[in-house]
Amino acid sequence: MGQKAVSMVDQSKDMKLVAGFNPSVTDLNPQTYGLNEDVKIYNELTDINVVADIWIDFSIPSAVFENTKFAIEHDIRPIIGTSGMSEEQTDELKRLADNKNLGGIIASNFGLSAVLMMKFAQVAAKYFAESEIVEKHHEDKIDAPSGTALNTARLIYEARGHDQKQHSSKDPLDTRGGDYHGIKIHALRLPGFVADEEVIFGGVGETLTISQSTTDRESFMTGVKLAIHEVMKSNHLVIGLEQII
Amino acid sequence: MGQKAVSMVDQSKDMKLVAGFNPSVTDLNPQTYGLNEDVKIYNELTDINVVADIWIDFSIPSAVFENTKFAIEHDIRPIIGTSGMSEEQTDELKRLADNKNLGGIIASNFGLSAVLMMKFAQVAAKYFAESEIVEKHHEDKIDAPSGTALNTARLIYEARGHDQKQHSSKDPLDTRGGDYHGIKIHALRLPGFVADEEVIFGGVGETLTISQSTTDRESFMTGVKLAIHEVMKSNHLVIGLEQII
Amino acid sequence: MGQKAVSMVDQSKDMKLVAGFNPSVTDLNPQTYGLNEDVKIYNELTDINVVADIWIDFSIPSAVFENTKFAIEHDIRPIIGTSGMSEEQTDELKRLADNKNLGGIIASNFGLSAVLMMKFAQVAAKYFAESEIVEKHHEDKIDAPSGTALNTARLIYEARGHDQKQHSSKDPLDTRGGDYHGIKIHALRLPGFVADEEVIFGGVGETLTISQSTTDRESFMTGVKLAIHEVMKSNHLVIGLEQII
Amino acid sequence: MGQKAVSMVDQSKDMKLVAGFNPSVTDLNPQTYGLNEDVKIYNELTDINVVADIWIDFSIPSAVFENTKFAIEHDIRPIIGTSGMSEEQTDELKRLADNKNLGGIIASNFGLSAVLMMKFAQVAAKYFAESEIVEKHHEDKIDAPSGTALNTARLIYEARGHDQKQHSSKDPLDTRGGDYHGIKIHALRLPGFVADEEVIFGGVGETLTISQSTTDRESFMTGVKLAIHEVMKSNHLVIGLEQII
Numbered sequence: 015m016g017q018k019a020v021s022m023v024d025q026s027k028d029m030k031l032v033a034g035f036n037p038s039v040t041d042l043n044p045q046t047y048g049l050n051e052d053v054k055i056y057n058e059l060t061d062i063n064v065v066a067d068i069w070i071d072f073s074i075p076s077a078v079f080e081n082t083k084f085a086i087e088h089d090i091r092p093i094i095g096t097s098g099m100s101e102e103q104t105d106e107l108k109r110l111a112d113n114k115n116l117g118g119i120i121a122s123n124f125g126l127s128a129v130l131m132m133k134f135a136q137v138a139a140k141y142f143a144e145s146e147i148v149e150k151h152h153e154d155k156i157d158a159p160s161g162t163a164l165n166t167a168r169l170i171y172e173a174r175g176h177d178q179k180q181h182s183s184k185d186p187l188d189t190r191g192g193d194y195h196g197i198k199i200h201a202l203r204l205p206g207f208v209a210d211e212e213v214i215f216g217g218v219g220e221t222l223t224i225s226q227s228t229t230d231r232e233s234f235m236t237g238v239k240l241a242i243h244e245v246m247k248s249n250h251l252v253i254g255l256e257q258i259i
Numbered sequence: 260m261g262q263k264a265v266s267m268v269d270q271s272k273d274m275k276l277v278a279g280f281n282p283s284v285t286d287l288n289p290q291t292y293g294l295n296e297d298v299k300i301y302n303e304l305t306d307i308n309v310v311a312d313i314w315i316d317f318s319i320p321s322a323v324f325e326n327t328k329f330a331i332e333h334d335i336r337p338i339i340g341t342s343g344m345s346e347e348q349t350d351e352l353k354r355l356a357d358n359k360n361l362g363g364i365i366a367s368n369f370g371l372s373a374v375l376m377m378k379f380a381q382v383a384a385k386y387f388a389e390s391e392i393v394e395k396h397h398e399d400k401i402d403a404p405s406g407t408a409l410n411t412a413r414l415i416y417e418a419r420g421h422d423q424k425q426h427s428s429k430d431p432l433d434t435r436g437g438d439y440h441g442i443k444i445h446a447l448r449l450p451g452f453v454a455d456e457e458v459i460f461g462g463v464g465e466t467l468t469i470s471q472s473t474t475d476r477e478s479f480m481t482g483v484k485l486a487i488h489e490v491m492k493s494n495h496l497v498i499g500l501e502q503i504i
Numbered sequence: 505m506g507q508k509a510v511s512m513v514d515q516s517k518d519m520k521l522v523a524g525f526n527p528s529v530t531d532l533n534p535q536t537y538g539l540n541e542d543v544k545i546y547n548e549l550t551d552i553n554v555v556a557d558i559w560i561d562f563s564i565p566s567a568v569f570e571n572t573k574f575a576i577e578h579d580i581r582p583i584i585g586t587s588g589m590s591e592e593q594t595d596e597l598k599r600l601a602d603n604k605n606l607g608g609i610i611a612s613n614f615g616l617s618a619v620l621m622m623k624f625a626q627v628a629a630k631y632f633a634e635s636e637i638v639e640k641h642h643e644d645k646i647d648a649p650s651g652t653a654l655n656t657a658r659l660i661y662e663a664r665g666h667d668q669k670q671h672s673s674k675d676p677l678d679t680r681g682g683d684y685h686g687i688k689i690h691a692l693r694l695p696g697f698v699a700d701e702e703v704i705f706g707g708v709g710e711t712l713t714i715s716q717s718t719t720d721r722e723s724f725m726t727g728v729k730l731a732i733h734e735v736m737k738s739n740h741l742v743i744g745l746e747q748i749i
Numbered sequence: 750m751g752q753k754a755v756s757m758v759d760q761s762k763d764m765k766l767v768a769g770f771n772p773s774v775t776d777l778n779p780q781t782y783g784l785n786e787d788v789k790i791y792n793e794l795t796d797i798n799v800v801a802d803i804w805i806d807f808s809i810p811s812a813v814f815e816n817t818k819f820a821i822e823h824d825i826r827p828i829i830g831t832s833g834m835s836e837e838q839t840d841e842l843k844r845l846a847d848n849k850n851l852g853g854i855i856a857s858n859f860g861l862s863a864v865l866m867m868k869f870a871q872v873a874a875k876y877f878a879e880s881e882i883v884e885k886h887h888e889d890k891i892d893a894p895s896g897t898a899l900n901t902a903r904l905i906y907e908a909r910g911h912d913q914k915q916h917s918s919k920d921p922l923d924t925r926g927g928d929y930h931g932i933k934i935h936a937l938r939l940p941g942f943v944a945d946e947e948v949i950f951g952g953v954g955e956t957l958t959i960s961q962s963t964t965d966r967e968s969f970m971t972g973v974k975l976a977i978h979e980v981m982k983s984n985h986l987v988i989g990l991e992q993i994i
Contacts, residue, residue, distance in 0.1 A: 126386050127460070127467035134379040134469065141371050141485070141504060146692045148638060153671050153706070181643050181693050189681030189688045198679045200690035202636045203671050204706025208964055215372070216643070216694025219475030222372035223468075224379065229943055229964050230464030240386070259386060391937045393883060398916050398951070426888050426938050434933045436924030443924045445935035447881045448916050449951025453719055461888070461939025474698055474719050616876050617950070617957035624869040624959065631861050631975070631994060705862070709965030712862035713958075714869065720954030730876070749876060 015072035015095060015234065020049070022235040023070075029242070033064045037077070059084055066090050068242050079103045086110045086118070091245045093238060097122040108251045117248030121255040123162060124237030127226035128211065129255045132166050134224045135213045139173035142215035142222065150202040150210040158201035159192040166213055167194035260317035260340060260479065265294070267480040268315075274487070278309045282322070304329050311335050313487050324348045331355045331363070336490045338483060342367040353496045362493030366500040368407060369482030372471035373456065374500045377411050379469045380458045384418035387460035387467065395447040395455040403446035404437040411458055412439035505562035505585060505724065510539070512725040513560075519732070523554045527567070549574050556580050558732050569593045576600045576608070581735045583728060587612040598741045607738030611745045613652060614727030617716035618701065619745045622656050624714045625703045629663035632705035632712065640692040640700040648691035649682040656703055657684035750807035750830060750969065755784070757970040758805075764977070768799045772812070794819050801825050803977050814838045821845045821853070826980045828973060832857040843986045852983030856990040858897060859972030862961035863946065864990045867901050869959045870948045874908035877950035877957065885937040885945040893936035894927040901948055902929035 016036075023029045033054040034047070044053040056062050059080065069085035071078055075098025085092045086107065099107075104120055111118045123129060139145065149163040171177075171194060178196030192199040212225035237255055244258040252258060261281075268274045278299040279292070289298040301307050304325065314330035316323055320343030330337045331352065344352075349365055356363045368374060384390065394408040416422070416439060423441030437444040457470035482500055489503040497503060506526075513519045523544040524537070534543040546552050549570065559575035561568055565588030575582045576597065589597075594610055601608045613619060629635065639653040661667070661684060668686030682689040702715035727745055734748040742748060751771075758764045768789040769782070779788040791797050794815065804820035806813055810833025820827045821842065834842075839855055846853045858864060874880065884898040906912070906929060913931030927934040947960035972990055979993040987993060 125465055126462060127465040130379075130383055130386065130467055134375075134382070137379070138375055141375065144643065144694050146694060148690065148692070150704075153634065159677065187649065187682035187689075188678040189683055189690055191679030191681070191690065192677035193679055198692070199677075200638065200679055200681065200692070202638070202688070202690070202704065204634050204636060204704060204711065205708055206706035206711035206962070206964060206968070214640075214692065214694060216696035217371060217478060217481050218695055219473060219478035220370060220372040220481075221472045221474075221694065221696035222375055223470045223472075225468045225470070227466045227468070227941070228464060229466075229941060233462060233464030233941070236462050236465075389888065389939050391939060393935065393937070395949075398879065404922065432894065432927035432934075433923040434926030434928055434935055436926070436935065437922035438924055443937070444922075445883065445924055445926065445937070447883070447933070447935070447949065449879050449881060449949060449956065450953055451717070451719060451723070451951035451956035459885075459937065459939060461941035463940055466939065466941035472696070474696060478696070615955055616952060617955040620869075620873055620876065620957055624865075624872070627869070628865055631865065707861060707968060707971050709963060709968030710860055710862040710971075711962045711964075712865055713960045713962070715958045715960070717956045717958070718954060719956075723952060723954030726952050726955075 015231075018232055018235050019070045019072065019238060022239060026239065032066050033062065035059065035062060035081075062088070067246060068093060070095075070238065072096055075099065079107070082107050082120075083110065086114065086116060089114065089116065091116055092118040092120070092251070093241050093245060094118075094120040095122075095124055095234065095238070104253055108253070111251035115249040116251070117245035118251035119241050119245055119255070119258065120251065120253050121237075121241070124234040124241065124255055125226070125228060126237050126240070126255075126259070127228070127233070128162055129237070129259060131211065131213060131224045131226045132162075132169055133256055133259070135166050136169045136173045138213075138215050138222055138224070139170040142217050143174075144178060145170055145197060145213060145215045147197065147199045148202065148212050148214070149199065150204065150207045152207050152209075153203050153205050155203060158190050158203065159199040160201065160209070160211070163199045163201070163211055164192065164194060166211070167192075167197040167199055170197055170213075171195040260476075263477055263480050264315045264317065264483060267484060271484065277311050278307065280304065280307060280326075307333070312491060313338055315340075315483065317341055320344065324352070327352050327365075328355065331359065331361060334359065334361060336361055337363040337365070337496070338486050338490060339363075339365040340367075340369055340479070340483070349498055353498070356496035360494035361496070362490035363496035364486045364490055364500070364503065365496065365498050366482075366486070369479040369486065369500055370471070370473060371482050371485065371500075371504070372473070372478070373407055374482070374504060376456065376458060376469045376471045377407075377414055378501055378504070380411050381414045381418045383458075383460050383467055383469070384415040387462050389423060390415055390442060390458060390460045392442065392444045393447065393457050393459070394444065395449065395452045397452050397454075398448050398450050400448060403435050403448065404444040405446065405454070405456070408444045408446070408456055409437065409439060411456070412437075412442040412444055415442055415458075416440040505721075508722055508725050509560045509562065509728060512729060516729065522556050523552065525549065525552060525571075552578070557736060558583060560585075560728065562586055565589065569597070572597050572610075573600065576604065576606060579604065579606065581606055582608040582610070582741070583731050583735060584608075584610040585612075585614055585724065585728070594743055598743070601741035605739040606741070607735040608741035609731050609735055609745070609748065610741065610743050611727075611731070614724040614731065614745055615716070615718060616727050616730070616745075616749070617718070617723070618652055619727070619749060621701065621703060621714045621716045622652075622659055623746055623749070625656050626659045626663045628703075628705050628712055628714070629660040632707050634668060635660055635703060635705045636688045636690065638690045638692065638702050638704070640694065640697045642697050642699075643693045643695050645693060648680050648693065649689040650691065650699070650701070653689045653691070653701055654682065654684060656701070657682075657687040657689055660687055660703075661685040750966075753967055753970050754805045754807065754973060757974060761974065767801050768797065770794065770797060770816075797823070802981060803828055805830075805973065807831055810834065814842070817842050817855075818845065821849065821851060824849065824851060826851055827853040827855070827986070828976050828980060829853075829855040830857075830859055830969065830973070839988055843988065846986035850984035851986070852980035853986035854976045854980055854990065854993065855986065855988050856972070856976070859969040859976065859990055860961070860963060861972050861975070861990075861994070862963070862968070863897055864972070864994060866946065866948060866959045866961045867897075867904055868991055868994070870901050871904045871908045873948075873950050873957055873959070874905040877952050879913060879952075880905055880948060880950045881933045881935065883935045883937065883947050883949070885939065885942045887942050887944075888938050888940050890938060893925050893938065894934040895936065895944070895946070898934045898936070898946055899927065899929060901946070902927075902932040902934055905932055905948075906930040
């Protein structure tokens with residue numbers, strides 16, 4: 015993700031890479047990494063000493079909080095794609111950024127199609143009393159159902175404010191997936207898929223399906239680029255890409 | 260559609276059928292039509308003399324304007340599903356209703372899934388530069404592409420404000436469908452379909468698809484019911500179900 | 505189904521309805537039922553005394569065995585769509601028909617798309633080691649997963665000859681569906697669906713999906729018509745439409 | 750494709766890479782290319798002097814004919830994935846291989862899902878009188894409709910033996926795609942797709958859809974591997990992966 019972000023910045027006419035930070039490198043020559051000679055490379059957080067608008071972070075859970083705090087303290091707007099921070103940590107970062115009127119975003123999913131799917135599902139939930147979710151991922155995905163699917167179900171439930179009605183049927187068996195307040199989530203794990211999800215709403219004589227398919231994780235960079243532009247215009251930190259689209 | 264509307268009203272606890280109007284019948288006994296004895300049947304517009312909240316009209320293009328005008332003049336909120344009125348006619352009806360602070364709706368499509376699909380497509384159009392539409396209808400549908408597909412393309416175009424970029428490809432052939440400001444519409448006509456449409460947005464490494472499927476035209480009644488409740492709370496006439504959802 | 509069969513026969517140039525049998529009617533006048541005056545109506549099995557090529561039976565489980573036996577004994581080729589007979593009963597009927605060199609068919613599903621789907625799934629199973637099934641039915645369907653889905657899974661398993669490999673994933677939850685020798689079946693129950701099924705095969709970098717959708721149960725008549733023509737050319741009774749296509 | 754083939758051979762327990770041929774390299778040290786030291790590297794066809802069972806060729810149209818001829822003359826079974834040879838050339842190669850009882854295959858598509866889709870479409874064509882094809886490719890694909898889609902349409906047409914019936918509809922517009930003897934092909938070009946195709950058959954009240962999706966071209970290697978095993982058991986050269994599955 016870090017490399018994809020660097021490529022994205024390079025290819026954007028209105029952006030310029032000023033520095034990179036990686037605590038595990040020893041060679042601080044940018045050209046070693048195929049970067050312009052005026053890009054600064056750091057391996058120590060406290061050494062960082064550049065003026066920048068945006069801090070993009072797709073690092074690891076154990077580092078992201080300190081990184082983001084450092085960015086905010088140095089007036090650099092954070093775009094954070096690393097998940098794993100506690101609610102207390104994100105709350106504190108939000109408070110720090112908001113106090114400085116600094117824009118920023120922390121999001122677990124920068125995929126535009128996934129975020130729009132969730133937004134639309136929230137709206138459709140008000141008009142259709144019943145829905146189910148089918149998510150399809152590669153066979154090596156460890157958890158089932160996926161976090162995005164569970165999040166979609168949660169948004170549908172919250173939009174309705176009550177559990178989905180259950181049909182009494184003879185179904186002694188069950189399969190991989192989940193049930194969130196009556197919203198069934200079906201989890202497929204097969205080679206050939208990257209990350210797909212469909213949310214199906216059923217009404218009398220009609221169905222409405224909102225689905226997204228990921229064929230390459232480079233898709234996240236579209237969301238990051240969008241976030242950069244929004245964060246430059248904002249003066250507070252938001253949680254979730256859905257807050258700015 | 261008229262019959263489906265009668266069934267829908269009958270099955271709704273908060274609604275009551277008070278009268279029916281059909282200029283082609285001579286028998287004015289409601290029981291001939293399986294209706295309660297206290298339902299009035301009329302075959303002459305000017306004979307209608309009932310107090311009612313709602314006028315549901317799925318009649319024919321040549322009659323709908325006069326019908327709706329009559330309804331508005333008698334303070335009955337119109338729910339109009341007949342298409343074919345001119346813009347001048349709908350404008351006049353809107354003016355008449357608005358002057359009386361009377362709620363009402365004229366819509367060519369009362370299918371909730373289709374209307375939500377169009378609303379979502381409008382939003383997605385802002386985030387994805389490229390989209391195509393595939394619509395699948397039964398083999399006897401006369402026009403291609405469908406009115407709903409063309410309408411979807413128009414909404415996408417308006418949300419973007421410019422033509423969709425064309426890819427230069429070798430495609431000497433072509434097929435059933437259309438092209439609306441660069442948005443390709445693919446029209447399938449096969450037995451086994453009733454009326455389906457999917458709008459596909461493509462971005463780097465991801466696609467977002469909003470699709471709706473109609474298996475029974477009774478689906479329109481969900482939209483009519485919704486419109487009835489909204490129109491009772493409104494004091495002007497709207498064009499299109501999307502205006503109230 | 506009986507009525508749909510009558511319509512199908514009426515509309516087929518190479519077929520003629522000669523008689524109808526319904527033990528619950530008392531009026532034996534064919535015109536009461538909108539039939540030609542030369543069609544015989546019977547309400548007693550043993551009264552039936554016509555020369556016919558084909559016996560179409562979509563009656564009830566308790567009657568179908570005796571009906572079919574009667575048909576075979578009178579040299580009328582049976583087309584049986586009623587499910588619920590025991591294996592012993594179908595075996596006996598098969599023996600009776602085969603002894604007389606009489607064509608016939610007993611099938612639980614006359615839907616061509618469903619039967620072809622199952623045939624194709626059997627073939628694909630040899631080339632793809634992993635597959636899952638998603639079936640979508642109306643909310644009032646009592647059993648889950650559907651009989652056709654279970655049958656598809658059984659055919660896939662038999663084509664492979666061994667259980668499907670399981671991925672070790674964290675999936676503490678589960679949802680409506682089933683698992684047949686490692687083949688996961690996902691069962692959706694939502695209004696708006698009639699009867700849909702998709703079988704998904706996944707391999708490295710690719711997926712193959714075979715899906716069928718039923719929008720009107722009249723689809724069964726295409727299979728019945730096909731069966732009639734095949735049965736006229738055959739001299740034994742088969743179990744399952746897949747045996748003749 | 751060449752590199753993917755090398756990886757596939759390396760990861761297969763029953764295969765061993767003995768040599769590589771690339772006329773544009775000058776360094777003949779296998780370790781330069783990350784290969785074992787006992788792998789021979791050639792840049793001149795006539796220098797090749799190894800005993801091998803299989804010749805895998807994903808080279809360029811101008812070289813493939815001579816390469817394959819060389820392989821056959823040296824008793825190496827050819828697996829050819831390069832397209833662009835003339836019918837005369839493939840005929841001659843087939844004759845050469847068949848005369849030596851040497852197995853081999855020339856195929857434009859080694860994707861199992863695509864080849865099975867075409868096989869199934871051929872069968873379904875006999876039972877459904879009407880079908881349309883929708884193919885979805887990335888925006889940079891030059892030709893439309895795709896070769897695989899046209900090939901699918903051709904197979905459907907040949908299975909039926911006559912043109913597909915046309916519906917008279919008002920469709921003054923058209924869109925990207927094609928029409929093969931009445932079979933409409935719809936070609937979508939959008940970022941986010943790699944290579945997808947669906948073949949839809951429609952009958953009264955039902956549809957049957959066979960679809961395949963490619964998310965990574967590595968999928969071709971499954972077909973190459975399968976071909977290697979089949980070719981070892983065969984004594985003639987076949988055209989098309991569908992001939993051996």
